[in-house]
């Protein structure tokens with residue numbers, strides 16, 4: 001029991017200290033602000049948000065998409081966002097007929113239009129399908145935001161804005177990614193609707 005308590009406490013402190021470091025890093029704060037502005041600009045001019053990643057990052061992509069399609073903290077109109085991780089027919093057919101590397105790029109070519117924003121999420125920054133999805137989005141004239149870890153990997157080289165969480169541990173990086181997703185959702189609601197957090201009954 002004592003061992004478990006120590007383990008739990010260490011994980012929570014580790015997670016908190018990654019976020020503390022982020023809160024004091026001017027470069028990272030500016031990157032999140034730029035990402036928020038890019039999303040707001042796109043939504044204002046009729047664009048949409050397209051998100052993708054693998055495993056826990058697939059869950060993050062879906063979660064963040066739904067903050068816009070549903071609501072985050074205030075009551076307002078629905079906003080256009082889609083995660084490319086939810087259509088199992090597409091994922092299995094593209095994976096089977098082409099390759100798993102193509103599962104996001106093919107959907108990007110079908111759905112992304114100039115002025116949209118693609119958000120690629122990869123803790124290692126090296127997932128091939130995420131890199132190819134981002135490249136396809138760039139070729140189509142979309143803005144690209146990469147969410148990754150300390151390494152940054154190739155993902156940063158295909159991202160207009162690259163947000164690197166200062167950790168090399170996948171779960172700690174994911175925990176920070178979802179915090180950033182929430183912050184960007186807040187920026188969208190404040191900038192587009194003048195909403196303040198805490199408004200949902």
Ligand SMILES: O=C(CO)[C@@H](O)[C@H](O)[C@H](O)[C@H](O)COP(=O)(O)O
Pocket residue numbers: 054055056057121122123124125126127130170171174
């Ligand atoms: O959630 C976890 C581990 O916390 C895993 O499901 C993890 O997301 C998967 O191993 C992913 O395939 C890792 O890919 P990536 O983040 O390096 O792009």
Ligand SMILES: [Zn+2]
Pocket residue numbers: 056170171174
């Ligand atoms: Zn995870």
